[in-house]
Amino acid sequence: MRIAVLADIHGNLRALEAVEADLRRKSPDLVVNLGDHLSGPLEAAAVADLLMDREWVHIRGNHDRQLLDRPFEVMGASDRAAHAQLDARHLRWLGSLPPTAEPLRGVLLCHGTPSNDSQYLLEEVRHPDGAVQLASARWIGGLLGDCGASLVFCGHSHIPRAVSLPGSVTVVNPGSVGLPGYDDTVPVPHVMEAGSPHARYALVDWGNGGCRVELIGLEYDWDGAAATAAAAGRPDWACALATGFALR
């Protein structure tokens, strides 16, 4: 069973089209998509139209929830930019998405952790300086709890990595399709950076007791995406899209 894992598209149509072109070459058995589909100043409506048309397993991320659970005036700038493009059909689709899913026995999809769409599963943000590091196996195991899965797919941090907890679970974050770097203020100010502008996703070969993970980075027109972000008044996005590093 070959599973393609996408996450954190963030309305980046150019990056998503590059991933789709690669998917056509690789022909996976299943495509799963872990949320934060639209938020940002890029092509939210076009990405929503594309995703709604795909027979993929989609779940909801924190930004998908935030497009629905608060008034426009109190949304963050990235959510507002996406919301302004969306119509009732797009919002109904977002509202239909579950926070987690188990598309195959033993395979769990979540955006952040199984119980929290806004918490990193594989990264720890150090207090008080905001340094980001790989979380300990004990910490990750505690967040997974008794989830019953042997393979967990998560997103949210935009950092591609595959982690195997001793004797139990493999956790894969494919990285972000559409936004390779950002800064955030919660739990303390920090940056997440892939360090290159590529569109990321993962291919996972699973079955017969084994698991082979391929973390993929694709070239695409990131300068075009960065120009769109700059024209929308988002130099932070323009920098991250063009370089994979947050604007500092």
Ligand SMILES: [Fe+2]
């Ligand atoms: Fe997220």
